[in-house]
Amino acid sequence: MKSLGNIRRSFAPWTDPSAKPYISFKNVTKKFGDFTAVDDLSLNIYNREFFALLGASGCGKSTLLRMLAGFEQPTTGEIVLDDQNLAGRPPYRRPVNMMFQSYALFPHMTVEKNIAFGLRQDGMPKDEIADRVGQMLKLVKLEQFARRKPNQLSGGQRQRVALARSLAKRPKVLLLDEPLGALDKKLREETQFELMDLQQSLGLTFVVVTHDQEEAMTMADRIAVMSHGKVVQVATPAEIYEAPNCRFVADFIGDVNILDGNVTSAQSGMVEISVDSGFTVRTAAGDAPSVGSRASLAIRPEKLRVAPRPPANPSLNAAEGEIWDIAYLGDMTVFHVKLKSGQVVKASSLNAVRAVEEPFTYDQSVWVSFDENAGVLLKD
Numbered sequence: 151m152k153s154l155g156n157i158r159r160s161f162a163p164w165t166d167p168s169a170k171p172y173i174s175f176k177n178v179t180k181k182f183g184d185f186t187a188v189d190d191l192s193l194n195i196y197n198r199e200f201f202a203l204l205g206a207s208g209c210g211k212s213t214l215l216r217m218l219a220g221f222e223q224p225t226t227g228e229i230v231l232d233d234q235n236l237a238g239r240p241p242y243r244r245p246v247n248m249m250f251q252s253y254a255l256f257p258h259m260t261v262e263k264n265i266a267f268g269l270r271q272d273g274m275p276k277d278e279i280a281d282r283v284g285q286m287l288k289l290v291k292l293e294q295f296a297r298r299k300p301n302q303l304s305g306g307q308r309q310r311v312a313l314a315r316s317l318a319k320r321p322k323v324l325l326l327d328e329p330l331g332a333l334d335k336k337l338r339e340e341t342q343f344e345l346m347d348l349q350q351s352l353g354l355t356f357v358v359v360t361h362d363q364e365e366a367m368t369m370a371d372r373i374a375v376m377s378h379g380k381v382v383q384v385a386t387p388a389e390i391y392e393a394p395n396c397r398f399v400a401d402f403i404g405d406v407n408i409l410d411g412n413v414t415s416a417q418s419g420m421v422e423i424s425v426d427s428g429f430t431v432r433t434a435a436g437d438a439p440s441v442g443s444r445a446s447l448a449i450r451p452e453k454l455r456v457a458p459r460p461p462a463n464p465s466l467n468a469a470e471g472e473i474w475d476i477a478y479l480g481d482m483t484v485f486h487v488k489l490k491s492g493q494v495v496k497a498s499s500l501n502a503v504r505a506v507e508e509p510f511t512y513d514q515s516v517w518v519s520f521d522e523n524a525g526v527l528l529k530d
Contacts, residue, residue: 155388159350161371162386163196172197172355173218173323178227180213180379187213189379190227200349200356202370204363206402210379211359215325218357219248232322245322251331253312255300262287262296265315272319286314289348306337313345317352324349326358330365342368363403367391375399391450397528400448407454407495408528409447413439421527423447427491429469435527446528453524454497456485458508461519468519471495473510485510487518 163169171194180188188210195201203211216222218229220241229236236244247268255264262283269279287293290310300308309329316324329345330338346369349356360366366373367387374384375398383395394400400408411425416438423431423445431447439445455461461468474494475486478501485497495518510516 153388154392155386158346158371161198163199164194164372169196171195172199172232173357174230175214175218176228176230178214178217178224178229180210180217180222181225186379188217188224191379191381193374193381193384195355195357197355198353200346200369200371201358202366202373203357203359203376204361204366204373205376206361209376211376212327214376215248215327215357215359218323219246219325220244246325247316247319247321247323248325248327249312249316249329251328253300253308255308255311255315257300260297260299261292261303261311264300264311265318268315268319282318286318289317290314305334306341309341313348317354321354323355323357326356328360329358330360330362338365339368345369367403375402377402393526394448395529397446397448400526400528405451405496405498407449407451409449409525411445411447413441413443413445416441420522421445427469427489427493430465431467431525432522433525433527434523437529439527447525448528449520449525451484451496451498452500453520454495455519456487456497456499456510457517457519458510458514460517464517464519467522467524468517470515470517473512473514473516476510476512485516487516489518 173195175191175193178188178191179186191214203214205211213222217224220236220239231245256267259267265283265286266279269282274282287296290313292307292310292314295303295307300311303311330341342365358369370387372384372386373390375382375390377398383390383399390399390403394403397408400406409423409425409427409431411423413421414424414430415422416435419434419436419438421433421435421438425431433447460470469489471487471489473485474488477484480501482498482500485499486494487497488494497518
C-alpha cells in the first residue's frame with residue numbers, strides 16, 4: 151500500500167473508529183463583541199498526540215488554545231478533556247500547562263527557582279521540589295545553568311527553562327503558543343526535533359499554535375489548518391501537503407502552482423482539462439467533475455520538470471515557456487518559468503550533483519512537464 155510521504159511513527163488513533171478522543175471541542179464559538187474569533191468549531195485530539203493549530207494571524211488558533219487553558223471561556227459549545235467538561239473550571243484547576251511565546255520567566259529568579267515556582271505554589275514538600283527540579287534540569291540539559299538568571303542565558307536556553315517549568319507540574323496536556331518564534335532559524339530547527347523527542351519520551355499530549363508551516367509540518371502528528379475561526383482541514387503533514395482538500399489549503403501550505411481550466415474529458419478515473427494557459431493536462435481524479443465544468447489542478451514545484459527540449463509527448467502535461475527568474479539555494483534551484491500564455495509557474499530541482507552540464511540561463515526557452523499523478527484536483 152502506497153503512502154503519502156514518509157511515516158514518523160505508527161501512532162494514528164484517529165484512524166480507529168473505536169478510539170476515544172482525549173480533547174474534544176464541541177461546536178465551540180467564541181465572540182468578542184461583534185467579532186467571531188472561533189466559529190462553531192468541532193475538533194478531536196487524541197492522547198499522546200503532537201497536534202498543531204496552523205493558520206495566519208487572526209484565524210482563531212490562539213483563542214482556541216486560550217479557551218483550552220481556561221484564560222477564555224467559550225461563548226457557546228463545550229470543551230471536554232479526559233471525559234471532564236472544563237466549563238467554569240479556572241486555569242489552575244485544569245490538568246494543562248501553557249508555555250507562552252515570551253517565555254514569561256521571572257527575571258529576578260534563578261533557573262532552578264523559575265522551574266520550582268509552580269511546585270512551590272502547589273505546596274509540594276521541599277525535598278520533592280528539589281528532586282523534580284533536578285529531573286527537569288536534566289531533561290532539558292541545563293544542569294550547569296541552575297544558578298543563573300534569565301538574562302545570563304541565550305534565547306535557546308531561556309526557551310528550555312520555560313519548557314522545563316511548564317513540564318515540572320506534570321500536566322496531562324502541554325500547550326505551546328508560538329514556542330520557537332524568538333529563536334534564530336538554525337536553533338529553531340534543532341529545537342523542533344528536541345521537542346518531538348521530548349514529547350514522545352514523556353508520553354504527553356502536546357498542542358502547539360504556530361503560523362510557521364515548516365514548524366507544524368516538522369513536529370506534528372496532525373495539523374488543523376484554520377481560517378476565519380474555522381478548521382478547513384485536519385490531516386497528517388503529508389496528507390495536508392500532497393492531498394489538500396481545497397484551494398485555500400493548497401495555496402496556504404508551501405508553494406504551489408494552480409492551473410485553472412475546463413474539463414474536456416472524464417472517464418476511467420482520469421480527467422482531461424484544457425487549462426487557461428493554453429495546453430491540455432491529464433490527471434487522476436477520484437470524484438471526476440462533469441465535462442464542461444471548471445476545474446483546478448494544484449501541482450507542487452518539485453513535481454515539475456524543466457528541460458531545454460520538449461518531452462516525448464508535448465501535447466499532454468507539457469507547456470513551452472522561458473526562464474523568467476532563477477534562485478540558487480544550495481540544496482535546490484528554483485525556476486520561475488513564464489508560459490506563452492503569460493502565467494508564471496514555479497519549478498524546483500534538487501541539486502544532487504555539484505556540476506551542471508547544461509545550466510539554464512535567464513530568458514532561455516524551455517519546456518515544463520509533469521506526470522499524470524503529479525497534481526491533485528481541487529474541489530473548490
